[in-house]
Amino acid sequence: MTLCEVCRRRGARYVCRICGREVCEEHYDVARGICAICSETLCAVCGSRLAVDSCAVCGRLVCRKCSVELQPGIRVCGDCYRDLPRLVKEDPRLSYLARLLRRS
Numbered sequence: 001m002t003l004c005e006v007c008r009r010r011g012a013r014y015v016c017r018i019c020g021r022e023v024c025e026e027h028y029d030v031a032r033g034i035c036a037i038c039s040e041t042l043c044a045v046c047g048s049r050l051a052v053d054s055c056a057v058c059g060r061l062v063c064r065k066c067s068v069e070l071q072p073g074i075r076v077c078g079d080c081y082r083d084l085p086r087l088v089k090e091d092p093r094l095s096y097l098a099r100l101l102r103r104s
């Protein structure tokens with residue numbers, strides 16, 4: 001019997017479709033077909049690719065496809081990117097993002 005690669009205590013019954021880990025039912029999200037580790041690092045927008053960063057505005061985890069990199073290390077999700085001019089007006093703390101936006 002193969003042991004779950006997350007807990008190493010229960011037998012593995014599923015294979016994660018993203019990372020290929022063999023996991024037990026406790027550490028598998030049947031609806032999404034992914035393991036517990038991937039579900040923690042999954043893009044909050046599309047829910048199918050692994051996140052590379054979190055949005056600098058809303059904090060959601062985002063993958064490369066669902067986000068725009070304003071500067072290395074600063075990424076915003078597609079929704080916030082579209083709304084950025086309005087968000088920046090409402091929250092002065094985000095004005096640094098508007099400057100990056102103009103530059104890009």
Ligand SMILES: [Zn+2]
Pocket residue numbers: 004005006007008009010023024025026027
């Ligand atoms: Zn497990």
Ligand SMILES: [Zn+2]
Pocket residue numbers: 016017018019020021034035036037038039
């Ligand atoms: Zn996984």
Ligand SMILES: [Zn+2]
Pocket residue numbers: 043044045046047048049062063064065066
């Ligand atoms: Zn995504």
Ligand SMILES: [Zn+2]
Pocket residue numbers: 055056057058059060076077078079080081
């Ligand atoms: Zn966002």
